[in-house]
Amino acid sequence: MSERIYLFTRFERFWHWAQAGLIITLLFTGFAIHGSHGLVGFRKAVEIHEIAAWLLIGLWILAIFWHFTTGQWKHYIPTAKNIDSMVRYYAYGIFIGAPHPYKVTQERKHNPLQRLAYLGVKLVINPLVWISGLVYLFWGALQGSLPAGLGLQQVATAHTVGAFLMLAFLIVHVYLATAGHTPLAHIKAMITGWEDLHDAAEEAAGKPAAR
Amino acid sequence: MRARSFGLTRLLAGLAVGILSSFAVAATGTADHAKFKELQGPFKSGEEVTAACLACHTEAAKQVMATRHWTWEYVNPDTGQKLGKKTMLNGFCIGDRSNEPFCQSCHIGYGWKDASFDFGDEKKVDCLACHNTGAYRKLAGYAGHPPYERTEFPAKSGKFVEAVDLAKVAQNVGATSRQTCGACHYYGGGGDGVKHGDLDSSLNKPSKELDVHMAVDGLNFSCASCHKTDEHKVAGSRISMTGADPHGAIIRGEKTDRNPATCQACHGDRPHKGGFAHAERLNDHTRTLACQTCHIPEFARGGVPTKMGWDWSTAGKLTPEGKPFQNKDEKGHVIYDSKKGDFILGENVTPDYLWFDGKVSYTQPDTRIDPSKRVEVNSFHGTPGAADARIWPVKTFHGKQPYDTEHLTLLVPHTAVPDDTAFWFNFDWAKALKAGAEATGQPYSGKFDFVETSMLWPITHMVAPKEKALECAQCHADNGRLAGVPGVWMPGRDRSGLLDRLGFGLAGLVLLGVAGHGSLRFLTRNKRAQGKEH
Numbered sequence: 242m243s244e245r246i247y248l249f250t251r252f253e254r255f256w257h258w259a260q261a262g263l264i265i266t267l268l269f270t271g272f273a274i275h276g277s278h279g280l281v282g283f284r285k286a287v288e289i290h291e292i293a294a295w296l297l298i299g300l301w302i303l304a305i306f307w308h309f310t311t312g313q314w315k316h317y318i319p320t321a322k323n324i325d326s327m328v329r330y331y332a333y334g335i336f337i338g339a340p341h342p343y344k345v346t347q348e349r350k351h352n353p354l355q356r357l358a359y360l361g362v363k364l365v366i367n368p369l370v371w372i373s374g375l376v377y378l379f380w381g382a383l384q385g386s387l388p389a390g391l392g393l394q395q396v397a398t399a400h401t402v403g404a405f406l407m408l409a410f411l412i413v414h415v416y417l418a419t420a421g422h423t424p425l426a427h428i429k430a431m432i433t434g435w436e437d438l439h440d441a442a443e444e445a446a447g448k449p450a451a452r
Numbered sequence: 453m454r455a456r457s458f459g460l461t462r463l464l465a466g467l468a469v470g471i472l473s474s475f476a477v478a479a480t481g482t483a484d485h486a487k488f489k490e491l492q493g494p495f496k497s498g499e500e501v502t503a504a505c506l507a508c509h510t511e512a513a514k515q516v517m518a519t520r521h522w523t524w525e526y527v528n529p530d531t532g533q534k535l536g537k538k539t540m541l542n543g544f545c546i547g548d549r550s551n552e553p554f555c556q557s558c559h560i561g562y563g564w565k566d567a568s569f570d571f572g573d574e575k576k577v578d579c580l581a582c583h584n585t586g587a588y589r590k591l592a593g594y595a596g597h598p599p600y601e602r603t604e605f606p607a608k609s610g611k612f613v614e615a616v617d618l619a620k621v622a623q624n625v626g627a628t629s630r631q632t633c634g635a636c637h638y639y640g641g642g643g644d645g646v647k648h649g650d651l652d653s654s655l656n657k658p659s660k661e662l663d664v665h666m667a668v669d670g671l672n673f674s675c676a677s678c679h680k681t682d683e684h685k686v687a688g689s690r691i692s693m694t695g696a697d698p699h700g701a702i703i704r705g706e707k708t709d710r711n712p713a714t715c716q717a718c719h720g721d722r723p724h725k726g727g728f729a730h731a732e733r734l735n736d737h738t739r740t741l742a743c744q745t746c747h748i749p750e751f752a753r754g755g756v757p758t759k760m761g762w763d764w765s766t767a768g769k770l771t772p773e774g775k776p777f778q779n780k781d782e783k784g785h786v787i788y789d790s791k792k793g794d795f796i797l798g799e800n801v802t803p804d805y806l807w808f809d810g811k812v813s814y815t816q817p818d819t820r821i822d823p824s825k826r827v828e829v830n831s832f833h834g835t836p837g838a839a840d841a842r843i844w845p846v847k848t849f850h851g852k853q854p855y856d857t858e859h860l861t862l863l864v865p866h867t868a869v870p871d872d873t874a875f876w877f878n879f880d881w882a883k884a885l886k887a888g889a890e891a892t893g894q895p896y897s898g899k900f901d902f903v904e905t906s907m908l909w910p911i912t913h914m915v916a917p918k919e920k921a922l923e924c925a926q927c928h929a930d931n932g933r934l935a936g937v938p939g940v941w942m943p944g945r946d947r948s949g950l951l952d953r954l955g956f957g958l959a960g961l962v963l964l965g966v967a968g969h970g971s972l973r974f975l976t977r978n979k980r981a982q983g984k985e986h
Binding site: 274275276282283291331335336337338380384392397398401404405406408416419420 | 729730732733735736739923924925928929930940941943944945946947948951952954955956958959962963965966969970972973976
């Protein structure tokens, strides 16, 4: 007996994957500009980086609009409730087949750890990257009208800090995407929109999984 | 007044140019000078031609006399130093004093052979030096005069130079050209391309690749197209340059004090167009970079080498028979000359880069030097990142030249005029330096040695087509062209090592963490399966 819920709407899935592709592109070209690798030439990297940045800005504007018009922003309200059981689960329970302590519903589709992490991305990493990136991009016009002491070096450093945080987030995020009841379960949900609650539900009820 | 000239190469090349260009039609105005009865000649001397010119062009000589082309004197407006070719020092032929009959073949006058020259005599102005359209030359050693009769040149060489036909040259006068300016400015320092690195005889007929403005198959600019001249005052100076020109193009008729010879005078300060975002990004670079930095990727590109180094201390070696000699490199360029010492030549040279605001200081004949380190014959001013400075390309020249070990001043040797003391004819430093010091009027102890020196030359000619401009990554990289240039943060070149260690360290730890977590999940997969079967 399987239960499926429609968790991710078409726009949310498009937003997610487009954002994923753009962020990976931006990290790749960004670190090329930074001089960390030479897999793409400097000029090409700059041009791709800028185009990807504008696309992501556009996507972000759409996403913000979507979050507020649909009320989806509520999924990112942080909560401390059950956060300890989430931590315990990832630190221990996951290895012994303990049931996932969080039951996903359409009303609350992110567990407390996810809420915190995504909120961190939205409120810390993204603004840091975007503000520093836009100042970087328009440095030619902005320099001179910015406070003394705020040089391109500071702007570039802030942007790089943002990039490293995003990189760390990406690694954890991609890994945890495989931590569903099967390694591909979460990924499938983000592609189709449908989350298969079958196992989790039955485990939560203490019933043996149908295999 | 960008170069001073010595040397025979200049004259030989000048002759070739004269013959080749043989009176290209110069008549673009409303007057055909060949029809003027005043110019029918015959003329016995240059002065007679000048008198004829001045009969109509009444103010021309007065105008010329007000310029440093005539006075060879110049007070540097930035530093107050009294400069000009008359007294300035360099690391090449070193100085003009005592060598006037030779050096002054590049003076736009007739007869400046020593201090008795009358700078107020209008007839002494050489109109033809700049306004000939071919077949006119001034021989080194003749104090600015052309050959009035068939002359063995160089002396005792068995080679002869025909007399200049003054009437024919006078009847064919025209605007200045690359050839007329180049006859002196290409040959500064004693030969073709020696001094500047971005000015040599390859610019007489340059390809587009060599110089996009002067290309014969392109815009075919003359020097004066940019060095716009008013009342014989030629715009542009390497002593007081325009380091930054953050303005739009000068509009025709605009009243302005700006230097018309800058790139921005025509192109404006945001000249890049087209291309998504790229052009604007390049335009933002004009706050930091001189145009020349990207658009002159190398100098001495026309096949003529420039001297990057000159060691006078080895001059004077003679053959066992006591004769001076020359050594040449595999291309036939002289790299040792008993008269001058050792040379280091360069072609297609990558410039050095530095912040430059246009102001230059010079080591003067009376400047006390510190011989324990390389003496900067000139130094460029410019504060890194300052609004009035830009990163400029320069040729860095390294010399080794005589100085007074007691007075600690650079010395001017007497070299080029055949007599009992000139170095080129006696190979005796003591005599040559004493004679030189007498001419400069500087105290001389009689004790000398050689000191390492350097000179900077701004690179501003030989502008390549835009396709040949520098690529981003030639600077935005580790060890790129601007490695070590301060005052600017450059992505690709600059990064915080600490931040990188922290950032990649964080990413590495996270990766390690998830790898460990994943491995544990993999190892405990059976237990999980059992757990589910309870």
